[in-house]
Amino acid sequence: MQAARRSFDIWSASVFTIALILFAPVISLIALSFGDSDGLWAHLFDTVLARYILTTLALMVGVSVVTLVFGVTTAWIVAAFKFRFSRVLDMIILLPIACPAYLVAYAYTDFFEYAGPVQGMLRNLFGWQSPRDYYFPEIRSLGGAVFVLSSVLYPYVYLLARTAFRQIPASFYEVSSIYDRNAFWTISLPLARPAIVAGLALVGMEVVSDFGTVEFFSLQTLTLGIFNVWIGMNNITAAAQIAIFTFIFIIFLLFTELYSRSQKRFNDTSSRQRNQQSKLLTGAPALVCICLCLVPVLFGFFIPTGILLWNVLQSIDVLVFADVFEVFQNTLLVSCLGAGIIMLISVLVACTSQMQGGKILRLAGNLSATGYAFPGTMLAIGVLVCVGLFDRLMVAVMSPFGVFHLSGTLVVLLFAYLVRFQAVGYGAVVSGLTKISPNVILCSRTLGMNAQNTMRRVTVPLIRNSIIAGGVLAFVDIMKELPMTLLLRPFDFETLATYSYQYAHDELMEQASLPALLIVLVGLIPVIFLNRMLRNTS
Amino acid sequence: MRYPKLLCFLTAFLVSTASVVSATELNIYSHRQPFLINPFLEAFTEKTGIKTNVVYSTKGLAQRLKAEGENSPADVILTVDIGRLYIYQDMQLLAPIVSDKMKANIPAHLRSADNTWFGLSKRSRIIVTAKDRVEVGAIKDIEDLADPRWAGKICVRPGSHVYNRALLASIIAAHGLEKAEAWATGLVANLARRPQGNDRAQVKAIYEGQCDIAIINNYYFGKLKYAEDTNQQKWAQALNLVFPNQGADGRGAHVNISGGGVALHSKNKAAAVQLLEFLTDAEAQTLYSEINFEYPANPKVPHTAELQSWGRFVEDQLPILRIAELSRDAQKIIDRVGW
Secondary structure (H helix, E strand, O other), rough: OHHHHHHEEEEEEHHHHHHHHHHHHHHHHHOOOOOOOHHHHHHHHHOOOOHHHHHHHHHHHHHHHHHHHHHHHHHHHHHEEEEEEEEEHHHHOOHHHHOOOHHHHHHHHHOOOOOOOHHHHHHHHHHHHHHHHHOOOOOOOHHHHHHHHOOOOHHHHHHHHHHHOOEEHOOOOHHHHOOOHHHHHHHHHHHHHHHHHHHHHHHHHHHHHOHHHHHHOOOOOOOHHHHHHHHHHHHOOHHHHHHHHHHHHHHHHHHHHHHHHHHHHOOOOOOOOOOOOEEEEEEEEEEEEEEHHHHHOOOOOHHHHHHHHHHHHHOOOOOHHHHHHHHHHHHHHHHHHHHHHHHHHHHHHHHHHHHHHHHHHHHHHHHHHHHHHHOHHHHHHHHHHHHHHHHHHHHHHHHOOOOOOOOOHHHHHHHHHHHHHHHHHHHHHHEEEEEEOHHHHHHHHHHHOHHHHHHHHHHHHHHHHHHHHHHHHHHHHHHHHOOOOOOOHHOOOOOOHHHHHHHHHOOOOOHHHHHHHHHHHHHHHHHHHHHHHHHHOO | OOHHHHHHHHHHHHHHOOOOOOOEEEEEHHHHHHHHHHHHHHHHHHOOOOOOEEEEEEHHHHHHHHHHHHOOOOEEEEOOOOHHHHHHHHHHEEEEOOOOHHHHHOOOOOOOOOOOEEEEEEEEHHHEEEEEOOOOOOOOOHHHHHHHHHOOOOOEEEEEEEEHHHHHHHHHHHHHHHHHHHHHHHHHHHEOOOOOHHHHHHHHHHOOOOOEEEEEEHHHHHHOOOOOOOOHHHHHHHEEOOOOOOOOOOOOOOOEEEEEEEOOOOHHHHHHHHHHHHHHOOOHHHHHHHHOOEEEEEOOOOOHHHHHHHHOOOOOOOOHHHHHHHHHHHHHHHHHOOO
């Protein structure tokens, strides 16, 4: 007992240290926000603040509703029915998760805007001369952004809802059919609610911190406002204040997510319970199901990647494949390293804080995962401040022994990925842990294992799938990441996202398309792998 | 730890990505895309043997430089827009440059009084009109765009973009805050669509007939005229160029600059100055026009034939720093009128 007590202390001390290091960039931003905002708030309040907040809320509500419809419908169909192609569809529905929202926005704009091929074709067909002759929905609008963001974000809801639907015991459905109630509304939806809310919270955070799409569509959200204040008014203090304000709002969402996850503990299935068998569908109903499932994938994956592919084929002679290949290797390198580090830290923090810790340790664990809530560029500035301080400390303490600087190395970038995407890995591990019965752990301890050995030999193997799932999501997220990579990378270091951006920024879609397409294609491999794994376990 | 060797290897690998400070390499923070500045850097390396390394980002490089402080590996800053240069100056991140050559090459109104930054190229914000829908001479001054006559005809990117903010700052400098706000209100009332896209997208919209008039930076015209995509060449052919405010008592067309400076804590200041000197010399100055259709900042360098063919024009002689100082007022007006 004595030994166990001491090792517990070492482990929790390391969790506190890690949490502090991961939270440090956020602290830097908070410190930054205490400067002089130069009376800008009065101006913002009088002019644009209401617009920023309303646009952000409208975007969030819109995207939430659409992802809910897309995600829950597809998840329910896949979980409740079995039909021709249902196993393939099950995987295909996930594909949009590999598409960065801003690239989908670029692709759709080229395609749907007034000067794009769709409207051009319609004008040729009907002989219209100017925009006054007909109505066509504007893609660069709030509605367009809802469409684009929902199309790529619904898999978060789908993934979690599908798992929840599948875990509902068959006996519940039998009871509902005895009372002649609708199984979906009375059983599935209420029981899957924590999972669905968790998915929506992730979607909400993605929406609030999105910059690429809203900038491209010129939507005045809070995140765009941060940049107008920072760059336009040369006032980083007021910008940091808006970011903190947004942060608090997102933290609220994050805790909704963690709270609803913690509820899941209660709908665990024991080994004796059967799960509901999928109902076999044929003919017209099966066809309807297939069509319903294909709609969101079409919007989120097939059309945008089709446009990118078309661009690549159009301009095949312009492209320099050798360049792209080197960039491609860089991307794989940082994504693998980043995802590996994230999972290592996530397992350490989550296992220690959830299995052994009290409230304070859990809070520290949760705080270490809040970086997700900031727009990438703002978080990157927080990271820069921390690394700068570290380097100065290094010079002060170490100069007699020889000094190296972190500034400008890959370490900075990997640290930034860790801070931002820790939430992804941590969330996955925590949700895995909630499914382990505490009895298993206690049993191992009773049999004489100490805490570390229990973690290594019992806990980690039991949550192996959650760890891989979190790692895959982190990998894909890092591959897609743009603003932090752009600002923090070492000299002459390009990833597919930054390489694509230098062209896309200038609206040179032809040159931007090949790296963009590669991001999507490479992202697909782990997603397919992940899906196969999840299916084998469920 | 079970894999000490692996850990050592990884650490060594990560730290080795740090740029090695040596006399023959220059580290550059750039707000310009690599594909635009690489030709200059290649020419410089060929001439001097000094290798260059670049980080490109549109935002946040000044914050990066500040956070890195005296440990920063950066030597040279290259940016577009006076507003960004001013931020570096304001945050005291630049070292004064001692170079008679650069002072001789760049006129006083295009460099800072303390010689911390120098303009390297000029770009003018111009008006383009649809050849077949707007008669030549109907629009002469930037002020004309607020005329209700053009209601529903104008396309422009969002006001918060640096180019438009700088343009509005130049109008504040010329007419004062009130008149500038009235102009911005009039402009917004005349817009054919919600401000969106970049300058290229505005030209596209003219070609497709969505609007008749747009405000763009002059070099976009050249980029489109010589685009590899033949469609984009057609967009350029649909345009007339108007250099605004050229009348006898006109103040001239608004110009902005791209520029550069030396990082305060650079360990290679001599080489850094060498690069900037190279960029102000005739060879590189001509390259700015040839690659990106910008005007040379060095008045001794003649305009290329291509640029001359677009028309000669008088520039607004406002000291460029004034634009940056008025930037915040401009942004406030933009927020108020909803541009």
